[in-house]
Amino acid sequence: MRFMRILQVIALAVLASPAFAQSVANDGYARDASTVVVKNPFGLCWRSGQWxxxxxxxxxxxxFAPKPAKAEAARPAAPIPEPAPVRARLQAITLGADASFDIGKADLKSDGQAKLGQLVAKLKDVNFDAITVIGHTDNVGTDAANxxxxxxxxxxxxxxxxxxGIDAAKIKTNGRGKTSPVADNKTAQGRARNRRVEVVITGTRSS
Incomplete structure (x- = not known):
C-alpha cells in the first residue's frame, strides 16, 4: 500500500510539472511535452480529469475506444453482357427473269425452278428468320403493269x-416494278439485268 501511495505522489508531481504544460486540451490522458501518453511503471495510461x-x-x-469501421466488402464485378444478336444477311440469290420466266409471264420455267431447288437444299442447314422475295422489271411498259x-x-x-418445305409465314414478297434498276435501261443488256427476282435470306448471328 505504501508503494502504491508513493507512485501516486510521484505521478501527481510529474503531472504538475511544466513538462505537461503542452498537454492536449480536453484530452482524456496525461501527455508529456511531446504529447506522448504518460504511462505508469505497469504500462497503464494515466487518465486526466477530463477522461x-x-x-x-x-x-x-x-x-472503450471506437472500433475502426469495417471496410466495405468489394462488390463483385458486374457480368459482361453477351453480345446482342444482330440481324444479318445470311444468303442471297438473283434469278434472271429471262431464264426463269417467259416474257410478260409469272410462271417459273425449269431454269428458275432448278436454281430455287438448290436454294431449298441449302436452307435445310441454315437457321434463318425470314426470306424476302423482291420482283423487278425493266422500264418497258406502264408503271402499273410493271x-x-x-x-x-x-x-x-x-x-x-x-x-x-419452306415455312410460308417466313416469306415476304414485294414488287418494285422498274423503280430499282441495277443497269442502264437504254441498252438491251441493261434491261435484261433489270428483269430479275431477288431472294434474300436473313437471320441472327452473334456480333
Missing amino acids: SEGKAIAECDPE QKLSLRRANAVKQYLATH
Missing part, C-alpha cells in the same frame, strides 16, 4: 419455296 469513455483511445482503453408483274413473279417464287 470519459468517449475520449478513450485504443492504445490505453481498447475496450409493278403487278414484278409482284406476281415474287409470289411465284414464294409459292415454289412454300411447296418445297
